[in-house]
Amino acid sequence: MSGLEDLYKEIVIDHYRSPRNRGELETPPAKHAEGFNPLCGDEVQVYIQIDDGVITDVAIGGQGCSISQASASMMSAGIKGKTLAQVEELTAAVKSMMSIHEYELEDDDSGVLPEPPDVDLGDLEALKGVVKFPVRIKCATLGWNTLAEALSN
Amino acid sequence: MSTTSGESTTLDVAAIKADFPILNKPINDRPLVYMDSASTSQKPVQVLDTMRDYYENTNANVHRGAYFLSDKASRAMEGARKKVARFIGAPDSNEVIFTKNATEALNLIAASWGRSNLNKGDVVVLSLIEHHANIVPWHMLAAERGIELRFIGIGDDGLLDLSNLDELMEGAKLVSVTAMGNVTGAIVPVERIAKAAHAVGALCAVDACQLVPHVPTNVADLDIDFAAFSGHKMCGPTGIGVLWARKEILEAMPPFLGGGGMIANVTIDGFTTADVPHKFEAGTPPIAEIVGLGAAVDYLTAIGMDNIRRHEVELSAYFMRTMKERHGDDVIIHGPSEPAQRGGVFSFAYKDVHPHDLSQVLDEHGISVRAGHHCAKPLMKELGVGATARASLYIYNDESDVDRLVEALDNASDLFSL
Numbered sequence: 026m027s028g029l030e031d032l033y034k035e036i037v038i039d040h041y042r043s044p045r046n047r048g049e050l051e052t053p054p055a056k057h058a059e060g061f062n063p064l065c066g067d068e069v070q071v072y073i074q075i076d077d078g079v080i081t082d083v084a085i086g087g088q089g090c091s092i093s094q095a096s097a098s099m100m101s102a103g104i105k106g107k108t109l110a111q112v113e114e115l116t117a118a119v120k121s122m123m124s125i126h127e128y129e130l131e132d133d134d135s136g137v138l139p140e141p142p143d144v145d146l147g148d149l150e151a152l153k154g155v156v157k158f159p160v161r162i163k164c165a166t167l168g169w170n171t172l173a174e175a176l177s178n
Numbered sequence: 179m180s181t182t183s184g185e186s187t188t189l190d191v192a193a194i195k196a197d198f199p200i201l202n203k204p205i206n207d208r209p210l211v212y213m214d215s216a217s218t219s220q221k222p223v224q225v226l227d228t229m230r231d232y233y234e235n236t237n238a239n240v241h242r243g244a245y246f247l248s249d250k251a252s253r254a255m256e257g258a259r260k261k262v263a264r265f266i267g268a269p270d271s272n273e274v275i276f277t278k279n280a281t282e283a284l285n286l287i288a289a290s291w292g293r294s295n296l297n298k299g300d301v302v303v304l305s306l307i308e309h310h311a312n313i314v315p316w317h318m319l320a321a322e323r324g325i326e327l328r329f330i331g332i333g334d335d336g337l338l339d340l341s342n343l344d345e346l347m348e349g350a351k352l353v354s355v356t357a358m359g360n361v362t363g364a365i366v367p368v369e370r371i372a373k374a375a376h377a378v379g380a381l382c383a384v385d386a387c388q389l390v391p392h393v394p395t396n397v398a399d400l401d402i403d404f405a406a407f408s409g410h411k412m413c414g415p416t417g418i419g420v421l422w423a424r425k426e427i428l429e430a431m432p433p434f435l436g437g438g439g440m441i442a443n444v445t446i447d448g449f450t451t452a453d454v455p456h457k458f459e460a461g462t463p464p465i466a467e468i469v470g471l472g473a474a475v476d477y478l479t480a481i482g483m484d485n486i487r488r489h490e491v492e493l494s495a496y497f498m499r500t501m502k503e504r505h506g507d508d509v510i511i512h513g514p515s516e517p518a519q520r521g522g523v524f525s526f527a528y529k530d531v532h533p534h535d536l537s538q539v540l541d542e543h544g545i546s547v548r549a550g551h552h553c554a555k556p557l558m559k560e561l562g563v564g565a566t567a568r569a570s571l572y573i574y575n576d577e578s579d580v581d582r583l584v585e586a587l588d589n590a591s592d593l594f595s596l
Contacts, residue, residue, distance in 0.1 A: 029542050033535075033593055065534055065550040066558065066565040088564050090534030090549075091594075164534065 031154030032161065033091065040148070041091040046101035048084040050074055055082070056178050060171030067093040067164055071171045078109050085168070092152075092161050097168030099148045104172070112176075116169055118144040122153060123162050188489040189481065191576040197222040197477075198574055208544030211579045216360055216388060216523045216570035217548055218410045221474075225413055228473035229466045240465055241439065241456070255465050258472030259455070265475045266386075266405065267396030268422050275421040275428070275458045276468055280387045281311040283406035283421035286458065287354070287383055288315035290431045291404075291423075298324035301350040303380075305330040305338055305366070306560050307359040310553040312385045316354070330355065330371075332560055336362045336513035336520075343374050350380040354404075357389035361554045361568065362513025363494075363523035365393075372402045381427070387411055391572070392490055392521050394483040397422055409467065414474035418467035421458070428454040435460040478573075486573055490522040493571050497524060497580050504584045508591075512561055522571030525552070531590045533567040539593060540567075543586040 050057075050072035060069045067089030074082035083101045087094070100119075104112045155165045195201050198220045201210055212220055232254060238247035240255050256271075263271035277283040292315075296302065302316050306329050316327055328346050333339030336359075347353070353375040357368050372382035383404035389395055390405075391412035397405050404427070409418040423431075433440055433451050437460035442450040451457040478486065494517040501509045510527040514520040528536055537549035547569045551558045558564060569583060 029539060029593060032538070038594060066555075067534070068564065090532040090565075092534075158538065161534075161538070 028157060032158055034151040034154060036148050036151040037091065037095045037154075040095035040098040044085065044094060044098040046083050046085050046098070046105065048072075049086055050082060050084045055084075056175045058171050058175035058178055060087075060167050060174065062089065062093065062163055062167050065090070065164075067167055069093060069097045069168045069171045071097070071168065071175045073104075073172070073175055075109070080104050080107055080109070080112060089167070090161075090164055092155060092164040093167045096149075096152060096155075096165040097171075099152070100168045100172060103147060103149055109176070112172075114144050115146075115149075116173065118146060119149055119152070119169055120166070122146070122149075123156055123166060188485050188492060189573060191489075191574060194222075194481070195574045197224065199223060199226070201574055205544040205546070206542055211543075211545040211575075211582050213569040213571065213575065213579065213583065214546050214548045215391075215411065215572035215575075216552075216568065218416065219391065219413050219572055220574065221415065221470075222413055222477050224477050225415065225470050225473045229415065229470040232466050232469045236469075237466075239462055251465055254469045254472075255463065258468045258475075261472045261475045262420060263422075265395075265479065266390060266420075266422060267398050269398055270425055272453070272455050273422055273425050273428065275423070275455045276463055277406075277419040277421050277458075278417060278464070279410070279419035280385065280406045280408040281419070283419050284311050284354075284383075284385065285315045286421055286434045287404050287406070287423075288319050290434045290458075291381075291427065292316075292319045292325075292352075293323075294430075294432050296323055296325050296351055299326065299349075301326045301328060301348070303328045303330065303346050303350050303353040303355075303375075305355045306332050307338065307362065307364060307366075307554065307557050308354075308356055309360050309385060309387070310555070312354055312356060313556065329556070332557075335515055336364045338364070338366055340367070340370065343371070347374050347378045347380065350375065350378055352381050352383060354383040354385070356385040356387070357395075358393070358521045358523075359513065359554075359557070360388050360523065361525045361552045361557050361566065363388070363520035363570075364513050365519055365521065368400050368402060372400060376401070388521055388523065391478070393487050403427055409471040409474065412471075412474055413477055414471035415467045417464045418471050420471075425454065428458070431458075433457050433460070437461045439463075481573060489573065490571060491517045493575060493577065493580065494520060494522045494524075496577050497522070497569075497571065500577075500580055500584050501526070505587060509587075512566060522575075523568065524570070525566035525568045527563070527566060528587050529591060529594075531594055533565045535594070536567045536587075536590055539590040540583065540586050543582065543589065545583055545586055547583070 055072045055074045068087040070086035072084040085097045085101045236250050238251045240252040260271045263274045331339045375382040381403040384402050386405045386407040390407040405422045410416040440460040512525040533549035549567045
């Protein structure tokens with residue numbers, strides 16, 4: 026079961042079982058977006074409070090599989106207290122972690138890949154195993170796509 | 179009933195399994211246990227060979243030329259139509275319309291019959307256990323025409339609650355219900371609903387996707403007006419579905435898609451339509467798929483639909499009993515608890531492992547079960563869940579498959595330290 030252990034790392038299960046920043050924020054002033062995974066029913070709510078270009082508070086709601094909920098929890102911990110520029114970098118780093126492995130999976134080394142931003146991913150590093158399970162990538166990116174939507178609202 | 183693993187008192191499952199090439203290929207280094215037949219069934223070599231033979235020895239366009247191959251292809255297609263008609267007890271094979279899938283068949287009813295018969299304030303009655311394919315086309319028509327949709331609710335044990343049926347039928351022009359729920363396997367008393375519909379002058383359409391592959395079906399005995407089902411859930415290929423309707427209804431309906439094959443005459447001023455079924459079959463049909471569906475009908479007929487139903491009732495009883503014995507209250511199976519009132523479709527929850535994770539862990543064991551909302555979000559809401567894992571059984575599943583699933587659940591428990 027080595028494959029599954031890559032997917033369900035201890036830290037991922039920990040975030041799933043004890044999600045960080047769970048709840049809601051008042052909107053406004055907080056920004057809010059709701060993301061769905063239409064195929065499997067995963068659901069993520071993202072609330073962010075921005076003050077002077079800094080995400081001062083974040084809350085996560087929703088329900089779904091371990092990967093979607095753990096990824097959103099890790100994301101909330103990773104962006105809290107960060108500037109919008111830092112969040113943008115972190116988002117790019119996570120997305121590139123997912124897409125680089127997608128290229129590797131397809132044995133396609135012909136494409137020119139963007140240089141991944143040099144960002145400390147912290148707990149998020151644990152999501153690397155997800156890319157071995159291509160169907161689950163959309164679970165892992167759901168929170169991030171919802172964050173992007175909340176930021177643009 | 180035997181309790182020895184792998185034995186069925188009704189079907190020779192080992193021999194059936196040998197007919198399905200894909201079932202004899204390992205998944206994740208384990209023998210495949212395929213339990214997603216409610217989504218799509220696997221295909222026996224008899225169907226695959228028939229389609230290959232069609233392309234190698236018959237292929238030409240149908241109803242187009244006087245040459246040998248075109249005639250042969252047309253006969254093959256019309257022969258398959260007769261087989262399908264016999265299989266579902268249709269009085270006339272011209273009542274069998276070939277569509278892309280059941281979804282297209284249901285959309286055809288809404289777009290053609292619905293647009294010419296339903297106006298503002300008219301009522302269409304559906305149920306809470308419908309697949310999106312029997313909800314969304316009616317929502318689309320409601321947005322266009324202002325028709326009213328009503329839903330039959332769920333009562334005890336996951337069966338439809340028909341206690342207020344007469345009330346729901348007031349002002350109804352059509353009732354469109356599934357014959358067997360694709361999430362819970364609940365069997366719907368279609369005859370009773372059709373009777374109630376006819377009593378108020380409404381028609382009755384049936385989504386027969388989960389019925390026709392699993393239960394002997396006779397549309398005349400059910401006394402319904404429309405039936406829709408897909409070929410790929412009954413050992414046939416993808417890309418072919420069926421709409422059956424009573425001939426006088428089809429004759430009064432306007433065409434659905436326009437194009438070649440569906441016309442009697444075309445001038446610069448307009449067109450007249452061909453007779454049914456061709457009126458509803460514009461363009462080159464999926465001939466190889468139609469012929470493949472005919473072979474699937476032959477395959478199921480040779481096994482015997484009565485035997486198939488008996489096998490699935492027995493295996494369903496074994497599934498529910500074994501799950502309960504091994505996992506007790508850790509497993510919740512949605513839908514009817516009585517095997518005779520359900521098909522072999524089991525939506526279940528296991529501890530608090532999310533269905534998506536459950537499906538992932540089971541896959542590692544070579545077991546294919548689906549996770550998600552199964553295109554039935556209104557039912558998911560009613561059940562109070564976002565998603566379920568769903569194991570669905572067919573002719574090639576036996577008790578040893580159920581045992582493998584039941585055992586593999588322990589691994590999910592370990593992995594999530596529950």
